[in-house]
Amino acid sequence: MLATYNQLFHNNKKWVQEKLMQDPEYFIKLGKGQSPDYLWIGCSDSRVPANEITGTQPGEMFVHRNIANMVVHSDMNLLSVLSYAVEVLKVKHIIVCGHYGCGGVIAAMGNKQYGLIDNWLRHIKDVYRLHQNELDAITDPAERAKRFVEVNVIEQVADLCKTTIVQNAWKKKQPLAVHGWVYDINDGLLKDLKVSVLNNEELHAVYQFETQ
């Protein structure tokens, strides 16, 4: 056990050598700052690395990853990331990316107790309740789990749009789109759920903030 993490240092050195071979100025350029177009809100699952699966390079994507790609409106961790990405970096796209076979979503479908994490999974249970009619009508549990992953992403997209951070960017005419995608571990492909939002007009009136 002691030595396994040394492999990562070895890998890191190899990666640096490769990058420098392609471009001797590579790290000097990176050191100058970041100007990413995208904020990625994805799952912590080790099989869903944001940059690899989108073919993007260091510097292109600001990343937050948590259990089951959740956007909780009182979560200071996510809100701080969102505020920095939208207000300081002025990203143009926010992508909520879920994935089929998500352990968090599957756990939230059941009634088993897991401990501390149950508090987090409760937010996903609330998504189930919102879409109960549709989900209960799907008899195959695997198909139901897949649809649950999708509606969870859709609700997180809506939760982003309900924040003052996103709505104020829209009010200022800052170009910002919020997208919902799902990654399929079966074939490695991303699926656009086509639920992109560009303004707050579709939101229920109670969530629409007035200009400050």
Place this chain on the structure above:
Amino acid sequence: MEKSYLRLIEGNKKWAQEKLKQDPNFFKGLVMGQNPEYLWIGCSDSRVPANEITNTKSGEIFVHRNIANVVVHTDMNLLSVLYYAVEVLRVKHVIVCGHYGCGGVIASMSNKDNGFVNNWLRNIKEVYQKHSKELLAITDVKARENRLVELNVIEQVRNLGKTRIVQQAWKRGELQVHGWVYGFEDGLIKDLEVMMDEISDLEPIFRYEL
């Protein structure tokens, strides 16, 4: 709508094709489940992608990234990630990885009002206060920033050790918590050599009787 996001979908198709060319069973192996050895707690900064800089593949590292790789003991987001990684996946190593030039750390050193993010950066101001003697003795601003980046990582390693989740894993003899820093100048990761793997590394007040 600005269409630059379509590039990501295109990049994804290319990536999936390449993976299948290298190994037709690549995705079949992943579908079986994940069994990562590492939990990575790093910065959201776009220049510090966990897998690239450690040259690891899909399935190897469970990842949480937030502003300035901070571990806050009441943050249910981080705690849920930690719980799942340690209790369910049984990772062997938790790595807190900071990076020099971290915007969050630099902002915390100043008195600038950053609005909403102030609440989060307060955690780093407390690291500054705790180590103010050492930091104030460093006259070069850049060198002081760099040291605060390191001290911030060290305090987050300790914050992990103060959780019940980590202490229970220590009792099982199963977990090491590491503190690293990544530098843009050379792309290299530096081990701060502050690894913790037992409860006696902590001040007595933080030790739980488990």
